[in-house]
Amino acid sequence: MEWSSIQCFRSNAESVITRVQVNSHGSMARLTLYNGSTQWSIMYEVPYEPCDGYGYCGANGICRINTDPFCECLKGFSPRSVEEWKMLNWSSGCVRKVPLDCQGRGDGFLKLEGVKFPDFLEFLSNKSMSLEECKEVCLKNCSCTAYANSDLEKGSGCMIWFGDLVDVRELRNKVSEENIYLRLPASEIKSNGDMQRKRRLKTVIIVSIIISSIFLLVLLLVMLYCVYWKTRSKMRGTRIDKEDELELPLFDLATIASATNNFSPEYLIGAGGFGDVYKGNLKTGQEIAVKRLSKNSGQGAEEFRNEVELLAKLQHRNLVALFGCCIQEEERMLIYEYMPNASLDHFIFDNARRKILGWEKEFDIIMGIARGLLYLHRDSKLQIIHRDLKASNILLDGNLNPKISDFGLARIFEGDEKETRTKRVVGTYGYMSPEYAIDGKFSVKSDVFSFGVLLLEILSGKRNRRFNHPDHHHNLVGHAWLLWNEGKALDLVDLHFEDTCNVDSAQVLKCVQVGLLCVQKFPCDRPTMSSIVYMLEDDATLPPPKQPGFFMERSSKENEDTISRNEEPCSLNSVTLTMANGR
Known part of the structure; x- marks a missing residue:
């Protein structure tokens, strides 16, 4: 049986070193504890859910x-x-x-x-x-x-x-x-009815057997319970929790350094508050993207672990794939599939590159993002709130298919939890919903608001926060609302397409309306992602949108300052993030 090391770290006492390993099937794990020359090993099962x-x-x-x-x-x-x-x-x-x-x-x-x-x-x-x-x-x-x-x-x-x-x-x-x-x-x-009758008879027989064996079953459960608590007690003594199990391949530093030519500037393809991103080539020929957290990164160990744990459990064609991670010495790196077309903001905010897309491809991108969010909110085993959906966090593969990325700020909702509040607001200005930016309340409707802003940005080719208009000082969302009330919603759209005859104006108008429905001021008025997917695909009549959040004019000086800085709004760095318990 082959084993792969997952993580090594030291307890608070700085005397016990812990190493977690999983086998190649992901069905068993081995916990090894070192204290000087003494070593203990524990075997336990790891859930595998294909x-x-x-x-x-x-x-x-x-x-x-x-x-x-x-x-x-x-x-x-x-x-x-x-x-x-x-x-x-x-x-x-x-x-x-x-x-x-x-x-x-x-x-x-x-x-x-x-x-x-x-x-x-x-x-x-x-x-x-x-x-x-x-x-x-x-x-x-x-x-x-x-x-x-x-x-x-x-x-x-x-x-x-x-x-x-x-x-x-x-x-x-x-x-x-x-x-x-x-x-x-x-x-x-x-035939199904006959089969159900046979199953009911079989159920009666099974129940009878269970009842006759109940004493032995209870005795076995008591024994297993004792073993469980004994193992749990040992794990608590070394401060190991299930959230520390990283169910991903662990790459060594030498392999990643070789793949990126020792992190050569020629391989650098991006940078942000977290650190740098490099393109790499493994010896197998696989192209990868390496997200290397800098030592002074605002994205700390908790955000790093959060992204690893979430992407290890999520699989969807509109989510970026995480191949593994590297935790060695002071290095923390995430290894992703390589996206040759970079991020969505590279295209929609550049007049030359926008022509490459065309309306049909832009609509496909909108639908891909919507389906990815629907998976996070409803169809995955964990209900995930992304909390930082924006154009730069949508990556495009070789066929320009969109993939949602950057789950460092994501949050798991458990059970019947519908809304929660945080004292530290994290995310990107311009995409945050009013209830989140002002009161720290967030839910799936917070992501819906961000999706609405992103949808309006895709249609217009303009950034929400940097938007500037000679007749008013509203942001892009406010401008879209003014045009809608004037019956000029199509004026929002950047008709940059070479062949405008192929542009479905009714479909474009519907996208503007859906975008405004998503950015409505109150969360209860915004549709769910399942409804949004239906609205974008369906020809049914949509409800009229209500006033959007943050519908207020900025001062002219504030607007000029935003433009003169000529920088993309970045995620907040001075944050603390409460980690959700893994399941």
């Missing part, structure tokens, strides 16, 4: 968090490759056992409860339909495979999926009832 991987069970498969194996085909489907499934390779997915009746007379629906909505690859949304009307529309279309309510909070609206269902999995924390109605032939509906 269901968090995108599309882990392939098309028409479902990942179940408490079964072994994790993947199974949806009802009415069977593995596309039985041999691959026997080898625990589920990537090929599943296909139907019996074709659907395209006339709709012999098909029915099976209710799947407590599952995450499939990815929005091919779908139709209509907010005005009832669930029964949604069912009838699905039956009339041979390509329809499932339907559900689009508005989970109100239990209304219609969402229809076509083709394969991808990334279906059981929900861990069921904030609301997310039920999907899967379309099946009549024969499969009947």
Whole structure:
């Protein structure tokens, strides 16, 4: 069994050195304690949750968090490759056992409860339909495979999926009832009913066995409980907590120095308050980006650990991938996938580069950012508030696909927590919501406000804080609100496209309206990210926006000072961050 070292550090007493190692499968961990010449080792299990991987069970498969194996085909489907499934390779997915009746007379629906909505690859949304009307529309279309309510909070609206269902999995924390109605032939509906009766009989037998063995089970649990507390007591004695387990590969300093030509200036691709970013090439040929925290960095050890822990648990095509980290001597470095097109601000705030994008690509970028935030807020196993969403934290890959980055200031919301307050406000001026900047209150609606500002910046090609207009002293958000009230919302858009004939003015106008809905003054008025995704994709009528936050004119001197500094607003550095407990 191969082991990888994760972290070494010294206790407060400065006499005990601790080393945490995990095996190559991530399923076991070894804790080694050194005190002079004395050494102790402890073995314990580390949770491994493959269901968090995108599309882990392939098309028409479902990942179940408490079964072994994790993947199974949806009802009415069977593995596309039985041999691959026997080898625990589920990537090929599943296909139907019996074709659907395209006339709709012999098909029915099976209710799947407590599952995450499939990815929005091919779908139709209509907010005005009832669930029964949604069912009838699905039956009339041979390509329809499932339907559900689009508005989970109100239990209304219609969402229809076509083709394969991808990334279906059981929900861990069921904030609301997310039920999907899967379309099946009549024969499969009947067979499912027979199977449920057999399962009920099997459940009765299992319960009887459990009751007859209850005494032995309780005795075993007591023994395990004692072992658990004994191990926990030892871990507490050395100040080791589960949040200190870094579930990522650990790169040594020599490897990173070699990949970056000893951090040569020629390899430098970016810099910020945290330190420098270098491009690197590993010996395997893999291109990487190395974020090297400077010794005087405002981003401290807590922010570093926060980003490592979060990105190790999050996987989505619109989030930047973290390959590993380096903790050696006084060095702290994060190793990311390399993004050849840098960050979004590189394009939208540069007249020459904006022409490269075009409206269709800009809209794809907007949708990618929205889907990434939706994953953070609802679809991941942890509900994450980013707290520093801005153009410079959106990276673009070789195909100009957006990826949200920089999770050093992110915060985990646990259980039923909806809103919290901090004494130290962190983030970037111009993107902060009013309740956060003034009162320190933040929630998912804080990220929604930041998304609205970013959306208006993408449309206009102007920075919110540096915006300057000869007729008033409002920022970009205030300017957009004035244009909206005058019926001139399209004047906000920077029509820099070479072929303006391909620009969908209705779609652009809708984006302006969505942006203004996101930056409304009160959090309760702002839509959720799930609603925003539906609004951007749907043709339904949107509600009129209310007055945005911070709708006040700046003094002319303040506006001139902001422009004359000619610097991008940066994240606040004088902060303290309360770490959330890892789960």
